[in-house]
Amino acid sequence: MTDLQYHYSGVSTFTKTKGINSLVLAHQTEIEAVNNIPCFFWGNLTDPYITAKCWSTIAKVVRSSFGPVPPSLRDPIVTAGTERIRFEGFSSCNGVYVRLDMKPESIDGEFIASGTTNVDFNDPMLNALNSIQKNEKVTLAVGQQDVQIITTKTKVVEKKVTLPTRWIKGLTSVQLYLADMDLQFELNKIQTIQLFQNLPKGTIKGDFFIAKRAGKFMFSTIATADAVRVGGLHRLRLLDGILAIADKVFIYESADKQTVAFVYEFGKMQLLMAFSPDAYRGFSGEGKALDQMTENLPSEWIYGLNSLLKANENFDPTLLSIEHDIDFDTMNQLTSSLSAIGLLGYDVMGRSHFYRQLPFKTERILSLNPRLKNAKKLIDEQQVKMVKKENDYIEAEVKGTGVLHKVVIDKQGYRCTCEWFTAYQGKRGICKHILAVKMVAGELE
Known part of the structure; x- marks a missing residue:
């Protein structure tokens, strides 16, 4: 799959005039309606020092790689609306996800528009962020304005960046992992610093666990019932810049017990960092969204929700069902489908979804998964034969290359005789054969 090439109309700039720092983030999106919006937000940061530290951490994540994919600049996306701003991004290998949730009290300004856009995090801007001191004044603009309040001699040049398809695929799946998480530990500042002081040096191989013993948290190689597994432990060093604050x-x-997430609380904002099961595994390759993508989401539903919901608005399926007379089963399907294509994010602290509009066309998102396309191809070529279908049991045969695969779906789960299922046992999503059978038979009641 060819990566997307984006052209920014300008560059992100950071300037200082009369003691006031001004940050303007250049943005771009492939949705035409948003392209005409000059600016999403304009205003002041109420805690610039902590915000800058969090942005620097996001930049560290998007420029890192822990797998075979070489590290390169991957500009994050910003969702502005409902008095909140969220920054999101992935490592180049797609195995680390980071999100900064800026609460209403962290910003003081005007939301000119609501939506999601990817922004330019360039080197001069990051260098300036690292120099911000406490009690400084910083103005933030998400997007360029026609009439600049900021005086700058920076030459406006076109910047070309690559947004990888793995990045988009990861965004459509990571919230499914977050929604499956439960709180295990809560650490205060001292406990956090003590834990990370004992983080082993260098690239760490093998499984490590976070355990609590006598009120103290520690890293251990021993798995216990109450310990939290962290795959690719060395990736935790991405958090070094915010440990003390x-x-x-x-x-x-x-x-x-495979995926873990850390939520850092700063009062006016929260930074979440989630880690895939291992350093060599990215969120985009796990295939978790496939379970929810067996039916196409009608485009009129998406358009309808765009008119009902704002970016960052809390997505309450029960309330939406009651207010708009939507059947609960239909709403459950809608929630699953929206999550699977990335239009819903998940807040683990609030245990709720929030709405966003990705800066990519829906057709592009739905076309990114090869297993989904291959499953549809099996159906189109009539390679799926239903052997038995009962209320709680489905058995089918699916033709492969010179072999006939047996698929069984029941209340205990699903099984297939193909090499993919044998190797991963469903831990990296369902195979194309199971997916094809589910699409033909429909979900079990």
């Missing part, structure tokens, strides 16, 4: 740290773990 966080009020509290919350550690979440997925039900399968």
